[in-house]
Amino acid sequence: MLAFFCMVLAVLGLVFKLVCGLVGACFSLVGSVLGLILGGVALAIAVPLAMLVLLPIWLPVIVCVALVCALLRAGPARKAAVGA
DSSP: OHHHHHHHHHHHHHHHHHHHHHHHHHHHHHHHHHHHHHHHHHHHHHHHHHHHHHHHHHHHHHHHHHHHHHHHHTSOOOOOOTTO
16 A cells, blocks of 8 residues: 555656646746847847947958959959950
8 A cells, every 4th residue: 555655656746747847848948939039139239239339440441442442443454365
């Protein structure tokens, strides 16, 4: 009789642990989805602001690259290959 009672309690504990684990997994899944959504919104706001803050640093580099590209395009025209 005692062995049967212990077996019932063990099965009850197993079911309780399984249910609590599944409920915890559902809460974890909902929390991670909310974290991804809120993290995405935060990144969508923060990245453009960071780019605007860094614009004075990158502006000379962008201007130099644009100047080099303009000079290379304005160079002498190449002759077309004959018979190609």
